[in-house]
Amino acid sequence: MKVEWQPDKQGNTPVYQQIAQWLERQIIQGDLPPGASLPAERALAQRLGVNRGTVSAAYEELRAAGLLQSWQGSGTWVSRHLWGVQRVPNWHKYTNGGAFLPAYPLVKRIQEACFDPSIVNLAKAELATPLIPTFQPQELQELLQSQLQLGYIHPKGDPGLREVLSRHLRDQYGIAASPEEILVTSGAQQALHLISLCLLSPGDAVAMEGPSYSYSLPLFTSAGLRLYRLSMDEEGIVPGDIRRLHQENKLRMVFVNPTYHNPTGLVMSESRRREVLDLCMELRIPLVEDDAYGALAMKGSRKPPQPIKAMDSSGAVLYVNSVSKTIAPGLRIGWLVGPRSVVERLADAKQQMDFGTSSVSQQLARRFLESDRWRAQMERLATYLCTQREAMLTALDLHLSDCAEWKVPEGSYHVWCRLREPVGERQLLDAAILEGVVFTPGSVYGAEEGWMRLTYSWEAPDAIGDGIRRLKKALLEIGGR
Ligand SMILES: Cc1ncc(COP(=O)(O)O)c(C=O)c1O
Structure with missing residues (x-):
């Protein structure tokens, strides 16, 4: 059950209805599948900072709608038989099935950060927009x-x-x-x-x-x-x-x-x-x-x-x-x-x-x-990538030379960089995102801990420098050198 949610106590909708709607959404989306137990009324009331009676009223509303069932002494659970009055399919079961595996959680975390324009993006393997040809x-x-x-x-x-x-x-x-x-x-x-x-x-x-x-x-x-x-x-x-x-x-x-x-x-x-x-x-x-x-x-x-x-x-x-x-x-x-x-x-x-x-x-x-635009584009990219790489290498020399090593790439978008003393990469990624920069930890590609892919194709040279500075800050915060 998702617990980050909190009712809006100043809102126009009564709090018990907000709680009922929140639970109903989770049932419909499959986060609370049929048969799933709900917390005891007192425990949920404490987590949401409301009276027990408010939770009781919410549960009652959902019971009346056929979405919940409960027995004295056995607790409350999502209706097993009816799929509620809405007769929703068990999406939870479906989304956990199928032949296609979901993307790795680390990849999803990076993808989410890549859509946040306020974060310096050293993960996106894409050309900056002005480099995309126009028609x-x-x-x-x-x-x-x-x-x-x-x-x-x-x-x-x-x-x-x-x-x-x-x-x-x-x-x-x-x-x-x-x-x-x-x-x-x-x-x-x-x-x-x-x-x-x-x-x-x-x-x-x-x-x-x-x-x-x-x-x-x-x-x-x-x-x-x-x-x-x-x-x-x-x-x-x-x-x-x-x-x-x-x-x-x-x-x-x-x-x-x-x-x-x-x-x-x-x-x-x-x-x-x-x-x-x-x-x-x-x-x-x-x-x-x-x-x-x-x-x-x-x-x-x-x-x-x-x-x-x-x-x-x-x-x-x-x-x-x-x-x-x-x-x-x-x-x-x-x-x-x-x-x-x-x-x-x-x-x-x-x-x-x-x-x-x-x-x-x-x-x-x-x-x-x-x-002949292909040839012109390739010439343009050869110069562009060179300038971008220099911005990345200058920033790495300035901020990470005491704790990391890397090879100078001769083409493409990335520097493959190794921290001399590996740190927890999930921890580093989270700290980096909080600092406002995203990169790709090496384990995404099956590398050992300590490797990072730093991409210089997307951001402008100044932003690349700023991103590496932020990355160093994140490293220091989590206790890396
Ligand atoms: C090595 C490599 N192969 C294939 C792809 C897939 O590229 P696309 O499907 O955009 O052509 C990528 C994308 O990043 C890649 O890095």
Whole structure:
């Protein structure tokens, strides 16, 4: 039972009615399911700071409505038989059931804080609004009048967009893929979801980097998969781990995020990419390459190697990417590249799920990718990310150099930072939010305590500095150095 609520004693509604309405809301929402015991009248009266008679009157009102039952000496409980006069379903049971697991509580806490604009946001992996390209009204008008199809679209995605993607993949990433080998998805996330639901079965063993973004997604465990960690060194995942895990658990798939890995920022070396691909081919294990951040090299930094998919002549790699980190996450345009049979199978499933990604978004993404705006946007981002990273590194040097260490990222949005003396991360997150800053604790990605992902893509440089200062304050408050 929720107890933070208090009646408004100065309000116009009698207090006993307020209590009755409060309890009724909890019954309807399923927080108080059928059969749930209510506190004794005296105890509840004490908690709410009212007379026992007031609670008695509230209980009586709900009994009269058929929502509560009680017997002398046995207490009061939510009616088991009637579902009250309102005949509400037991939502509590439903919301705790279903195949899809809820997000981790820590992730929910961060998401809540991310929606509070007064909190400095070092968790949101999104470009600041001015970096999102705009479309001219005239251009949109033209789209609506001439080209835009608003009917259901081909199950694999708009043919025009897939043509453009095929050229884009060849020119920007060195990947050879015909439009028939491309599936347009609602972000990279849907591609990962489709893979876990349609190509794998409950109980299958899959391996992924530890830590990793994929680990933060309950969608893999919701699909009943067994997750195994691949350790990483300076060059990326350690191939020997794949062989060992395969011998022990018969791996069915390997997931990697080799370029600007989320959260560590690591770039897998070219030779390691080759080694991982060769090993997966030898063991006949499909490799999923998530390249969501791959295009985000910073100005003045080394260019990362080409994606593993560019080396894959046999079709062992399923390549996943999107426009979320480069253009706009709200478009929800992503894609999967793989053998035709796989793309067809996943297209069929996607069709059953949502009848395709919005045609408006597909047309906008197509316009953007086929024009020279893509190149201009990438140049702009290379400079932007460099400035943002400098603001973050300056603030870290100033406030956290006595207690933490980090590596300088060469691309993407995040600094992966380790506190030399780990502190309770839930405690640190709560203290940080109270201080007005939110970050992502490493355990969200399956890291040990003490790691943090600090994101510099969203806030302005001054705010980044202020956020790190607040984080240091929170650390001191909870007794960290
Ligand atoms: C590594 C990685 N892959 C995939 C995604 C999903 O991105 P989207 O579905 O917006 O394309 C994210 C989002 O943060 C990510 O960090």
